[in-house]
Amino acid sequence: MDIGIKAIGGYEEVGKNMTAVRAGNQAVIFDMGLNLDRVQIHEETQVEKMHSLDLIDIGAIPDDTVMNEFDGEITAIVCSHGHLDHVGAISKLAHRYDAPIIATPFTAEIIKKEIRSEQKFEVNNNVQTLEAGQKYLLSSDIELEFIRTQHSIPDCVLPVLHTPDGSILYGLDFKLDNSPVLGEETDLERLKELGKEKNVIAAIMDSTRVGEEGNTPSEKIARELVRETLHEAENEDVGVFVTTFSSHIARIKSLTEAAKEMGRRPILLGRSMERYTGTAEQMGIVELPDNTGIFGHPRSREEILKKVKKEGKENYLLIVTGHQGEPGATLTRMANKTLPIEIEKGDQVVFSANVIPNPLTRANRYSLETKLKMQGARLFKNVHVSGHGARQDHYDLIKMIQPQNIIPAHGDLDLNSDYADLAKSMGYSFGKDVHILRNGQELLIED
Numbered sequence: 001m002d003i004g005i006k007a008i009g010g011y012e013e014v015g016k017n018m019t020a021v022r023a024g025n026q027a028v029i030f031d032m033g034l035n036l037d038r039v040q041i042h043e044e045t046q047v048e049k050m051h052s053l054d055l056i057d058i059g060a061i062p063d064d065t066v067m068n069e070f071d072g073e074i075t076a077i078v079c080s081h082g083h084l085d086h087v088g089a090i091s092k093l094a095h096r097y098d099a100p101i102i103a104t105p106f107t108a109e110i111i112k113k114e115i116r117s118e119q120k121f122e123v124n125n126n127v128q129t130l131e132a133g134q135k136y137l138l139s140s141d142i143e144l145e146f147i148r149t150q151h152s153i154p155d156c157v158l159p160v161l162h163t164p165d166g167s168i169l170y171g172l173d174f175k176l177d178n179s180p181v182l183g184e185e186t187d188l189e190r191l192k193e194l195g196k197e198k199n200v201i202a203a204i205m206d207s208t209r210v211g212e213e214g215n216t217p218s219e220k221i222a223r224e225l226v227r228e229t230l231h232e233a234e235n236e237d238v239g240v241f242v243t244t245f246s247s248h249i250a251r252i253k254s255l256t257e258a259a260k261e262m263g264r265r266p267i268l269l270g271r272s273m274e275r276y277t278g279t280a281e282q283m284g285i286v287e288l289p290d291n292t293g294i295f296g297h298p299r300s301r302e303e304i305l306k307k308v309k310k311e312g313k314e315n316y317l318l319i320v321t322g323h324q325g326e327p328g329a330t331l332t333r334m335a336n337k338t339l340p341i342e343i344e345k346g347d348q349v350v351f352s353a354n355v356i357p358n359p360l361t362r363a364n365r366y367s368l369e370t371k372l373k374m375q376g377a378r379l380f381k382n383v384h385v386s387g388h389g390a391r392q393d394h395y396d397l398i399k400m401i402q403p404q405n406i407i408p409a410h411g412d413l414d415l416n417s418d419y420a421d422l423a424k425s426m427g428y429s430f431g432k433d434v435h436i437l438r439n440g441q442e443l444l445i446e447d
């Protein structure tokens with residue numbers, strides 16, 4: 001049977017990932033993601049209330065109208081992990097397909113919350129769970145497998161579609177981490193087994209950090225960076241604020257543990273902190289120190305900040321949203337002096353995140369950092385290790401699975417070309433077995 005790989009979103013940008021893979025006349029959609037900076041650029045955008053066609057127009061979600069000329073029947077929508085650039089368009093697009101959504105338990109929980117907060121469309125697709133390491137028969141001859149991987153959110157997998165003619169691996173997003181802070185390491189044994197069978201027809205790969213030489217260090221290194229930054233600064237009698245990705249539960253675990261070691265009570269502030277960390281705690285995915293407080297609702301956030309101010313900032317470690325300077329996030333609001341706590345001279349502000357390299361976030365971060373500095377804060381930036389594999393991690397993965405064809409994704413033309421370069425250095429040829437697609441294009445692999 002012939003194989004078709006349809007690029008729908010995420011092939012010309014970092015964001016709004018969506019790919020359809022067809023084997024004969026049956027197909028699966030991998031991911032339905034959001035392009036966050038296209039949403040933030042329009043102030044006051046309320047995504048929950050918007051129509052999908054308007055969101056497609058502003059480039060916020062994948063343009064899946066290209067599916068009108070796609071032949072396969074969609075048997076499942078499969079999500080690799082719970083980041084919004086992979087699941088954030090489910091509530092806008094999934095109802096157009098008569099197919100269940102399949103994801104790991106944590107990802108499924110995030111998807112259900114997304115669907116519940118949707119106000120424009122009714123999404124009735126069944127949300128099914130499949131655990132890492134398990135397989136699921138989609139039809140008499142097509143099977144889905146979830147291979148466990150590490151990234152920067154819990155319960156991530158590399159989905160593999162097994163067809164009678166071979167397998168297709170969906171390689172977004174992953175890192176090879178042999179000593180993770182949370183969860184188990186990437187299942188290298190299984191990946192090597194796939195390679196030995198010499199049966200991987202195609203691999204769709206994450207080009208985001210392929211331009212970075214070397215490999216991405218373990219999350220264990222980020223834990224050490226965090227500890228060093230917090231323990232070695234002269235900060236006993238001042239406020240300490242840390243901002244990080246609210247879905248990065250491993251990092252939040254390290255931060256709360258560092259707070260405990262410092263004799264401070266960890267407090268998580270912001271709606272998205274509550275959404276992700278609350279869900280992970282309820283599901284038993286993470287255990288945080290007993291005295292950790294999570295305050296998502298604006299009113300409860302106000303109250304706890306009044307308490308912190310009264311009892312003294314030096315007794316707390318405040319973990320907050322706003323690492324990209326997003327308007328409305330907790331750190332941004334603190335810097336704007338609209339919350340009942342002040343940043344004062346000598347307070348420590350730690351960015352446990354990188355700056356997402358686009359003009360909008362650079363501008364937002366510049367504005368936030370300037371305000372914080374004017375208030376006398378000491379800034380500690382990039383106390384962070386990425387969740388995406390770098391160039392040599394990709395070399396290793398390609399060597400392990402030995403795909404017959406490589407399709408770079410999760411990046412713009414430059415990043416995808418960087419991936420093609422790496423593949424070329426490993427013996428692949430551009431246009432023959434490395435294929436750069438644009439959104440809307442379909443690659444046909446004949447048997």
Ligand SMILES: [Zn+2]
Binds near residue numbers: 083086151173
């Ligand atoms: Zn991700």
